[in-house]
Amino acid sequence: MKNKYISEIFKEYDHLQEKAKSEQGKRQEEIYSKFKRVKEIDEEISKIGFELASLIFKGIDADRLITESRKKITDLKMEKAEILVENGYPVDYLEIKYKCSKCKDTGYVGNEKCSCFKQKLIDSLYKQSNLKDILRYENFDTFDFSLYSREKDSEHDISPQENMQQIYAKCISFYKNFDFSYENLFFFGKSGLGKTFLSNCIAKELLDMGKVVIYQTAAELIETLRRARFDENTPSDIIEELFDCDLLIIDDLGTEQNTSFAQTELFNVINNRLLKKKKMIISTNIPIESFNQCYPDRLTSRIFGLFTVFEFFGDDIRIMKNINRKR
Numbered sequence: 001m002k003n004k005y006i007s008e009i010f011k012e013y014d015h016l017q018e019k020a021k022s023e024q025g026k027r028q029e030e031i032y033s034k035f036k037r038v039k040e041i042d043e044e045i046s047k048i049g050f051e052l053a054s055l056i057f058k059g060i061d062a063d064r065l066i067t068e069s070r071k072k073i074t075d076l077k078m079e080k081a082e083i084l085v086e087n088g089y090p091v092d093y094l095e096i097k098y099k100c101s102k103c104k105d106t107g108y109v110g111n112e113k114c115s116c117f118k119q120k121l122i123d124s125l126y127k128q129s130n131l132k133d134i135l136r137y138e139n140f141d142t143f144d145f146s147l148y149s150r151e152k153d154s155e156h157d158i159s160p161q162e163n164m165q166q167i168y169a170k171c172i173s174f175y176k177n178f179d180f181s182y183e184n185l186f187f188f189g190k191s192g193l194g195k196t197f198l199s200n201c202i203a204k205e206l207l208d209m210g211k212v213v214i215y216q217t218a219a220e221l222i223e224t225l226r227r228a229r230f231d232e233n234t235p236s237d238i239i240e241e242l243f244d245c246d247l248l249i250i251d252d253l254g255t256e257q258n259t260s261f262a263q264t265e266l267f268n269v270i271n272n273r274l275l276k277k278k279k280m281i282i283s284t285n286i287p288i289e290s291f292n293q294c295y296p297d298r299l300t301s302r303i304f305g306l307f308t309v310f311e312f313f314g315d316d317i318r319i320m321k322n323i324n325r326k327r
């Protein structure tokens, strides 16, 4: 099973590399046809480069010649860059643009798996490739504050909109400081208030930063852990990623089966990650008062001690959106 996924991923990398190279080829053709000099420059550069390589290969002690050739190449590159910029093109217009500049779409940096490779494995094994589609319309750019009422809520000092502004600001700093500070987020509140939406906003930013993110509902997570324990075909490195990935989002905590297996395994994942200082975002619809009736103290105390807790309140956005649409 694992091999099938991996060979598909490598096929995708081949495809990405080909695409990057062919797009570069097209840009090159365009420039060559417009500016003959650029073509001459490239030919000169490769000729000098070849001579230089053969000098070095033969071990000829010709320091002066080598320095001279290098200088010539630099001058030619400068001349090329000037032609591009003068004519309104970006300096790097003729370079190959890989989707992942870290691994140049090979999946590896040295002997190490690139984060984009890990993410691809996760996306296929956790069947979370649909996450990318969702993130296209659930992200910080599409975040709409007007869906939250500006009227003060009877049970709170502030309006749902003010509350969201505070949570939003916190979420922005969560991803911006991702590499510099350690924090976990816990979202609670009734359904339809944007908890999943906001987790997705953060996921999008971190994925764009090349971080490895796993999104699972609590029920899916339990199912993954069950497979890991009892299904020999589940690749072990995928389970390792649950413990190691940069961010684990556990959504809809409380909707999973309440068995002792589920509870033990869930606690194990959360506790392990806390010990390793690996970040998490957990959301739940369970009211805070009854949380400790649903989960054992050891979990409750860790969450309320080691997560920054946010309450979501207001009117169900799904209903609000429908009303707006009908207007």
Ligand SMILES: Nc1ncnc2c1ncn2[C@@H]1O[C@H](COP(=O)(O)OP(=O)(O)O)[C@@H](O)[C@H]1O
Pocket: 138, 142, 143, 144, 145, 147, 190, 191, 192, 193, 194, 195, 196, 197, 198, 317, 318
């Ligand atoms: N800030 C927002 N801007 C625009 N749409 C939102 C926002 N928050 C939530 N939504 C939309 O409202 C609906 C409910 O949000 P969701 O995140 O699923 O709520 P919850 O996870 O709290 O149950 C979804 O359709 C979601 O796309």
Ligand SMILES: [Mg+2]
Pocket: 195, 196, 197, 251, 252, 283
């Ligand atoms: Mg949700």
Ligand SMILES: [Zn+2]
Pocket: 100, 101, 102, 103, 104, 105, 106, 107, 108, 114, 115, 116, 117
């Ligand atoms: Zn990569």
